[in-house]
Amino acid sequence: MTDTSLVGRGVVATLSGLVLFAGLGSAADTATAVTFAKDIVPIFQEKCQDCHHKGSMAPMSLVTYEETRPWAKSIKQRVATRQMPPWHIDKTVGVTHFANDRSLNEDQIATIVRWVDAGAPLGNAKDMPAPRQWSSDNEWQAAKELGQPDFVIKSDPYTMAAHHQDVWWRPITNIPVTEPRWVRAVEIRPGTMAGRRITHHAVAYLAQDEPGADPAAQERRGMLMEWAVGKQYDMYRPNTGKLLLPGAQVSWDIHIHAVGETIRDHVELGVWLYPKGQEPKYRTTLTAFQGRSGRYLDIAPNEISKNEGFTVLSRPARLENFQPHMHLRGKAMSVEAILPDGTRQMVSYVPNFNFNWMTNYIYADDAAPVFPKGTKIHVTAWHDNTSANPNNPDPDQWVGYGDRTVDEMCHAWMNVTYISEEDYQDWAAKHKKSAPQTSEPPQGLK
Numbered sequence: 001m002t003d004t005s006l007v008g009r010g011v012v013a014t015l016s017g018l019v020l021f022a023g024l025g026s027a028a029d030t031a032t033a034v035t036f037a038k039d040i041v042p043i044f045q046e047k048c049q050d051c052h053h054k055g056s057m058a059p060m061s062l063v064t065y066e067e068t069r070p071w072a073k074s075i076k077q078r079v080a081t082r083q084m085p086p087w088h089i090d091k092t093v094g095v096t097h098f099a100n101d102r103s104l105n106e107d108q109i110a111t112i113v114r115w116v117d118a119g120a121p122l123g124n125a126k127d128m129p130a131p132r133q134w135s136s137d138n139e140w141q142a143a144k145e146l147g148q149p150d151f152v153i154k155s156d157p158y159t160m161a162a163h164h165q166d167v168w169w170r171p172i173t174n175i176p177v178t179e180p181r182w183v184r185a186v187e188i189r190p191g192t193m194a195g196r197r198i199t200h201h202a203v204a205y206l207a208q209d210e211p212g213a214d215p216a217a218q219e220r221r222g223m224l225m226e227w228a229v230g231k232q233y234d235m236y237r238p239n240t241g242k243l244l245l246p247g248a249q250v251s252w253d254i255h256i257h258a259v260g261e262t263i264r265d266h267v268e269l270g271v272w273l274y275p276k277g278q279e280p281k282y283r284t285t286l287t288a289f290q291g292r293s294g295r296y297l298d299i300a301p302n303e304i305s306k307n308e309g310f311t312v313l314s315r316p317a318r319l320e321n322f323q324p325h326m327h328l329r330g331k332a333m334s335v336e337a338i339l340p341d342g343t344r345q346m347v348s349y350v351p352n353f354n355f356n357w358m359t360n361y362i363y364a365d366d367a368a369p370v371f372p373k374g375t376k377i378h379v380t381a382w383h384d385n386t387s388a389n390p391n392n393p394d395p396d397q398w399v400g401y402g403d404r405t406v407d408e409m410c411h412a413w414m415n416v417t418y419i420s421e422e423d424y425q426d427w428a429a430k431h432k433k434s435a436p437q438t439s440e441p442p443q444g445l446k
């Protein structure tokens with residue numbers, strides 16, 4: 001990829017720079033020297049250590065100086081190319097504010113790069129903030145705010161061998177509701193602390209018969225929640241929830257990887273309900289906006305292909321989040337809204353999709369876009385079926401739609417909250433003043 005090779009050159013240039021000018025650089029920089037103790041630890045505590053601490057799932061701990069120092073070069077490379085923390089959306093187009101943003105800002109990236117370029121010094125250990133503490137118990141994160149969940153749904157367990165290819169484990173579990181109930185929050189966790197090491201991510205799809213569902217928008221198989229390392233819980237916006245119907249099931253999709261030791265574990269979903277009889281005004285349903293409907297997906301060998309799909313919103317709606325879904329050849333995806341008056345508005349664009357990180361980008365409350373009835377949701381998906389894609393198992397294969405990771409998919413998972421015409425008019429009146437967003441076509445891809 002071009003990004004990586006650019007940074008590769010950057011690193012080489014910096015290293016030779018260090019060799020030549022080491023003395024000069026450190027003398028000139030003392031006033032503003034960036035040190036691990038003073039500048040880096042606070043950033044890592046906030047943005048890295050949730051995943052990078054002992055016993056968590058990242059490959060190394062970034063807590064102490066001794067643990068961090070050997071990784072300095074790799075840290076610079078991953079941070080400068082925005083691969084770490086995993087947050088691959090372009091924040092400069094479409095929705096720019098997110099409820100779960102874990103990315104670094106420009107200053108933080110510059111600070112880390114300067115620190116590595118200066119030889120990754122410790123500085124004065126006395127500057128170090130108090131270390132963060134992690135609970136060694138497997139506690140529900142949402143319990144602090146909501147108490148214990150109303151019920152917990154567990155997947156069948158899986159035994160992962162010490163050495164094995166990745167596995168996608170897809171059991172089905174019944175949901176214990178005998179009458180319709182509204183969900184207010186959900187949280188997924190591996191069943192044990194050991195299980196955290198093998199569980200890369202887990203998705204809990206809600207499988208239930210939806211009378212009156214709009215089949216064009218694939219409302220039937222709503223996702224309850226997706227969990228990936230570092231994620232906490234999903235609490236729906238006020239007065240908004242998901243509806244569970246009797247007979248509902250969770251259909252799991254759990255991505256497990258081997259870590260050199262046999263581990264058996266399950267994944268479980270904690271569910272917090274609205275009190276009986278309390279109906280939130282809005283129902284949110286997870287919708288797969290297609291970049292190309294199944295059997296038409298057609299990806300030629302040795303090419304970067306582009307596919308597009310259009311879905312019309314049958315009612316006014318608020319879009320709550322964006323999670324692009326593609327497989328190994330996924331490269332980029334954009335979602336654009338084409339309003340009934342013909343104006344186009346970019347909603348979200350992920351330029352460097354990475355199959356290992358199925359990130360769900362949750363729009364901040366005031367940023368979640370609202371569209372009138374009749375708006376077309378236009379999804380564009382790019383697949384890289386060339387040898388330049390390091391995840392590509394075979395660039396000489398034609399690829400079509402399918403479940404296996406060597407097959408492809410291209411849809412945008414979005415929670416859609418349909419609102420009334422009246423609510424839409426209210427919203428439109430309040431948002432009239434803000435300048436219309438421009439729709440910048442994604443750069444760098446044809």
Ligand code: HEC
Pocket residue numbers: 044047048049050051052057058059062071074075076078079084085086102104229230231356
């Ligand atoms: C959501 C969890 C998560 C967060 C947050 C996160 N990482 Fe990572 N990191 C991982 C995982 C998992 C891997 C290994 C898989 C991969 O490379 O994608 C990794 C890999 C890396 C690597 C590559 C190690 C190697 O093999 O060379 C570096 C460097 C790194 N992370 C640095 C950071 C830094 C610095 C931050 C914070 C600014 C950070 N990460 C935030 C989970 C995370």
